[in-house]
Amino acid sequence: MSGNTEAPREDVGSANQAELAARIRESDPDAIRDVVHAYLPQIMRAALGAGLDRPVAEDVTQSTFATFIESAHRFEGRSHVRTWLFGILYKKIAETRRRLKRDRETDDIDEVFEQRFDKNGIWTKGPRPVDAVVFDKEIRQSIDDCLEEVPSKQKMAFVLREIEQLDSEQICNILEVTRTNLGVLLHRVRNRLRECLEQKGIEGTASA
């Protein structure tokens, strides 16, 4: 019996994906339990990383696993169980944001980005030097305000890349986008965050 709650986290499915997939499909309680135990911290961290408040992040995490368990019989094992879970999480976050009416209709970041450069593609106003320590501390305080403005798909691309540090192929599978689309999503979210942080006076150095 492998329903061992003492098992180290993130240890599930690395060895035998096919067997795990079969057990998940049969809704084997031990397999389900192992998956929940292994991936709960990651899913929760990603939900928090997407800028959700802790109670909302907990609800979203809980409902992600509820959906996972309900739909376990449909898990084909073609992708990693982690990919499947993050795919559910992404849909839950998008749903939550639509409900809270936080998703903006338009996104003007491309325009903002272009304004940074002259017609030869040279910076009109360049970024300031980075004082790593100050920058780091100030961003941590402001980043959730800045994330608020970002559309769900961009935000999720950022979370999966920077917080969960997944590779491009996995992120493309989760978000159902091409590598080129992912590049555009990352480009927009990073520039959106950088512009937002700069507006808040966080430009890298302590004094503005």
Place this chain on the structure above:
Amino acid sequence: MLSCRDVTRIVSSDELENAGALLKFRVKLHFLLCVRCKRYADQIRMIGIAARERAVMLLPEEEHLLRLEKSILDDAFGAQGKQT
């Protein structure tokens, strides 16, 4: 010659990940010549690091996670779900 706009786009869309040696070299060369693009790349990297640190900091303690885990499993399997 790559423009600053080209370089920032390459950096922000993680294009270097699968880039050939020549493009990597041209971007590196651009960084040597252009402090603004170098700063831009530093900022993008730092934003990622700070976001990760923030998410890790906000993560509830183990005990709380275990409670959440239990409540998910109880909802799924009911009280008799603890048949191990």
